[in-house]
Amino acid sequence: MKDTRTLGIALTKEACPLCGKAVDGPIIINRRLSSYHAKQVEEMHGKVVGFMKEPCTECQDLMKQGFLLIGYVEAKSGDCSPENIYRSGNQWVIRKEAAEKMFPGKDLSKGAMFFPVEAAHQMGFPDCNLNA
Numbered sequence: 001m002k003d004t005r006t007l008g009i010a011l012t013k014e015a016c017p018l019c020g021k022a023v024d025g026p027i028i029i030n031r032r033l034s035s036y037h038a039k040q041v042e043e044m045h046g047k048v049v050g051f052m053k054e055p056c057t058e059c060q061d062l063m064k065q066g067f068l069l070i071g072y073v074e075a076k077s078g079d080c081s082p083e084n085i086y087r088s089g090n091q092w093v094i095r096k097e098a099a100e101k102m103f104p105g106k107d108l109s110k111g112a113m114f115f116p117v118e119a120a121h122q123m124g125f126p127d128c129n130l131n132a
Contacts, residue, residue, distance in 0.1 A: 008038030010045035016056035017082040018070050018112055019091065022048050023056055051082050059112065062091060067099035068112035071120055073132050080114050088117040088132035092125055 007030065014025035028044055030037040055063065062068045071090030078084030092115075099108055106113070121128040 005038050006033040006035055008041030010041050010043075010047075012044050012047060012049045014050055014052045015048050015082075016059055017051045018055045018059045018068065020082075020087050021056050021058070023052070025049060025052075055112070059091075062093050063111040066093040067096050067108060068093055069115040069120070070112060071117040071129065071132075072114045074116045074118065076132075085114055086132070088129040090117055090120065090125075090127065090129050092120065 008028075010028045012025040012028055013022040015022050026049070028041050028049075030041040054060070059068060069090075069092045070085075071088035071092070072080075073086045073088050076086035094102075096108070103113070117128050117130060117132065121130055
C-alpha cells in the first residue's frame, strides 16, 4: 500500500553550546504537503538539529555559582566553536575572581569558556577525564 500521508511532524532536539547535552528542541512540520517531504520531516524526529542560542538549564545554574570551565581535548578538537570542540565531559566552577586572575585580558562576560582538560589536570583540577 502506498504511503499517502502528506503531513509530517517531528519533535527535534538541540544541543547545549557548552556541555553538548541534547534537550527538546523545535517541533518541525513540513510546509510542502507531499509524502516525500512528510517522510523527510518524520526522519528528523528525536535527532539533534543544531545548537541552542543559550546554555541549558544545568549550565546556567552552574554559571550562577561562579565561572564555568568546560573541559575539552585539544588533540581531538578543531577551533573552540561549539561545533568543533571535543568535550571531555568535565565541568568545573571557579570563583569569578580566580577566572580573572587565570585569564587576564580575556573576555569573561559570557560566564563560561572551554578549557583544555590536559591543562586542568596539570593544574590539579579534580576528576579530569584524560581518556575522553
